[in-house]
């Protein structure tokens with residue numbers, strides 16, 4: 001039986017600031033949103049089969065958002081967090097490309113010295129702006 005993905009990570013709760021506008025009263029406030037930071041374990045856990053090892057190799061450290069909604073500080077009504085980011089990769093978050101992404105960016109920079117790496121081919125999660133999530 002395949003291991004639960006959580007067996008591959010160390011989980012740690014984390015609060016991150018977010019600035020949201022209430023859809024009812026239109027006031028913008030700063031909120032603390034609960035996330036869990038999942039850090040990949042140093043080695044494959046015991047009991048892992050070949051498929052688990054392959055999965056483990058592809059996993060990346062990431063943050064999962066626990067809160068879907070916040071309570072407006074102005075009017076007291078709950079509203080949904082207006083962001084589709086419920087998962088953030090830690091390397092994306094910290095702006096430090098690693099391994100194959102770094103290699104790809106170096107290759108892109110060398111072949112097109114006057115241009116930034118072409119991010120239009122990347123999945124949407126890499127190109128969407130993350131306003132208000134860096135504090």
Ligand SMILES: [Zn+2]
Pocket residue numbers: 022023024025026027072073074075076077
């Ligand atoms: Zn409000």
